[in-house]
Amino acid sequence: MRAAVLREYRKDLSIESVADPVCExxxxxxxxxxxxxxxxxxxxxxxxxPRVKPGQIPGHEYCGQVVAAGPRSxxxxxxxxxxxxxxACGTCPACRSGVSNTCPDQRLPGFIEPGAFAEYVGVPHAHxxxxxxxxxxxxxxxxxxxxxxxxxxxxxxxxxxxxxxxLAVHGTGGIGLATLILGRALGARVVVVDIVPEKLEHxxxxxxxxxxxxxxxxxxxxxxxxxxxxxxxxxxxxxIAQTTNASLHCLRPLGRHVQVGMPVGxxxxxxxxxxxxxxxxxxxxxxxxxxxxxYPSLLGMIDAGLVDFMPMIARQVPLSQAGAELAxxxxxxxPGVAVISDFAA
Numbered sequence: 001m002r003a004a005v006l007r008e009y010r011k012d013l014s015i016e017s018v019a020d021p022v023c024e025x026x027x028x029x030x031x032x033x034x035x036x037x038x039x040x041x042x043x044x045x046x047x048x049x050p051r052v053k054p055g056q057i058p059g060h061e062y063c064g065q066v067v068a069a070g071p072r073s074x075x076x077x078x079x080x081x082x083x084x085x086x087x088a089c090g091t092c093p094a095c096r097s098g099v100s101n102t103c104p105d106q107r108l109p110g111f112i113e114p115g116a117f118a119e120y121v122g123v124p125h126a127h128x129x130x131x132x133x134x135x136x137x138x139x140x141x142x143x144x145x146x147x148x149x150x151x152x153x154x155x156x157x158x159x160x161x162x163x164x165x166x167l168a169v170h171g172t173g174g175i176g177l178a179t180l181i182l183g184r185a186l187g188a189r190v191v192v193v194d195i196v197p198e199k200l201e202h203x204x205x206x207x208x209x210x211x212x213x214x215x216x217x218x219x220x221x222x223x224x225x226x227x228x229x230x231x232x233x234x235x236x237x238x239x240i241a242q243t244t245n246a247s248l249h250c251l252r253p254l255g256r257h258v259q260v261g262m263p264v265g266x267x268x269x270x271x272x273x274x275x276x277x278x279x280x281x282x283x284x285x286x287x288x289x290x291x292x293x294x295y296p297s298l299l300g301m302i303d304a305g306l307v308d309f310m311p312m313i314a315r316q317v318p319l320s321q322a323g324a325e326l327a328x329x330x331x332x333x334x335p336g337v338a339v340i341s342d343f344a345a
Contacts, residue, residue, distance in 0.1 A: 002343060003118035004322045006056045009047035013117070013323035018057070021114060021122030023068040028075050030064025032082075034142035037061075037320040037322060037338045039173060040262060042329035044111065048265025051111045058322075059340075060085040060110030060298040063138050066255025073126040080132040085146045087125040100128070101153070101289035113288045117322050119343045130295035133303055142339050143313045144298075146289060151178040151235075153290035154258045155186060159233045163187025166227040168250050170219075171237035172199045174337040175260055176213050177312045179235050180208055185307040191223050191231065193246070197333060202335035202344035206311055220249030229273065230255060239263040239269035248273055253280045258287055312337055318345035 001020050004013040007170050023029045038061055044052030052058070066079045075081065087107040088100035095103050107124045109115045113124065123129065132141055155161040167188040169179045176192065183190045184207040191210045192203040200211040210226045212219055224230045230252030239261030247257050263270060277284060291297075301307045314336025319324060325338045 001119040002319065003057045003114070004319055006045060006052070006058060007054055008077070009045065009054070013058070014015050015320055018118070021120055023070050023122065024124045025127060026072040027070050027122060028066045028073050028081075028129070029082070030050060030062070030121050030123055031067050032062055032064045032119060032121055032343055033080070033138035035059045035062040035340045036142045036145035036147070036174075037303040037317075037325045037340065038145060038147065038249070039175075039329055040146065041110070042326050043262065043264050045323075045326045046265070049111065050264070053109070056111075057114040057118050058110050059115030061142055061147075061295065062116035063114070063132055063141040064300040065198075075129065080138075080331045081129040082132050082141045082144070082295070083123055084128055084149060084289060084292050084295070086285065087123065087128045088292065090127050091124060096105075096290060098293065100167055100291045100293070107188065109236070114139045117319060117340065120288040130292070130299065136299075136302070139313060139316060139339050139341050140310055141335060143190065143309060145174070147174040147337070148178040148182070148309060149290035149294075150260055150287060151299065153294065154235060154260050154285070154287045155182055155233070155257050156297075158285040158287045159235075159256045159258050161186050161188055161233050165189070165232035166191065166230075167197055168223050168227075168231035168234040168247065169193065169237060169245040170235065170247050172335070173237060173333060174312065176235075176237040177203065177206065177253055177336070178309065179237060179260070180206055181307055181309060181312070185301065187339070188233070191226055193219055193243070199335045200335070219246045222249035224252075227252070232256065233258065235260050237261045241272065244270060245273050248264040248276045248282060251280060251282055254282070255280065256283045256285060258285045260287055287345070307310060315339070316341040318342040320345055
């Protein structure tokens with residue numbers, strides 16, 4: 001099959017012919033219909049992700065059509081499915097208690113095993129897959145990726161966001177935009193923060209009640225002024241110390257901070273203001289991915305027309321352009337996210 005392979009950190013991905021994936025007993029092999037390009041892929045591309053080594057095929061935000069199905073997979077050839085990026089075992093205590101995104105025996109295509117920057121991808125633990133709705137485009141399904149699912153779990157479970165509350169979103173990349181769109185759908189008022197004027201304006205078109213340029217003055221004070229005392233929930237969507245502290249400082253007493261941005265590499269350890277946590281009685285939540293059983297709720301919101309994620313998707317690109325898209329994460333990004341939709345070019 002044709003695949004984009006990481007051979008050297010910070011170098012363009014190598015387009016190669018590699019062995020087709022093998023179907024496991026509890027898994028499937030998918031013909032990749034679309035695959036999102038994510039900042040997590042960039043962390044691997046630059047060498048900061050501890051699990052991503054040269055020789056890896058990236059890609060963890062994918063949907064596809066089943067071309068081979070294991071006897072314990074629960075799927076049939078021809079089925080079209082969406083995959084969460086965390087493929088949980090289904091039998092451990094974490095899985096049985098409904099928190100499969102914390103499974104200790106999880107499988108991670110795109111990070112440890114071959115991912116979906118390829119014509120085909122092997123998917124073990126296929127009970128995690130969700131059926132692609134008939135009227136949902138593969139590009140949109142891949143665009144949901146880890147960004148929308150992680151944001152959905154962060155807001156509906158970890159932070160328990162309530163209608164009428166103020167939500168602050170630090171960073172308007174893919175996961176920040178997903179948080180904005182979901183926050184609005186859940187009835188919150190949303191303030192977004194970024195350093196790129198075009199991205200702030202794009203966020204306003206998606207329903208942001210206010211937008212703060214982080215280059216101008218005290219971000220936390222600006223949010224406290226806008227919200228009349230501070231946000232109820234604040235989501236950090238970059239994984240760096242500056243935005244993490246701004247997120248803590250912008251909260252009102254008893255506010256909830258959710259760490260959605262992935263601190264990795266040189267940002268894995270950071271100095272944050274624990275005095276703010278102490279003085280304001282703040283709650284801090286970490287979150288990563290979404291339990292697979294929550295897919296029907298998310299897809300149901302989309303199917304009912306309660307939320308529209310298509311405006312997040314800015315570019316459809318061929319497989320050969322995936323490396324160039326990863327390089328763009330080095331600087332301020334244009335609004336929206338990119339999805340690979342052509343695996344022959």
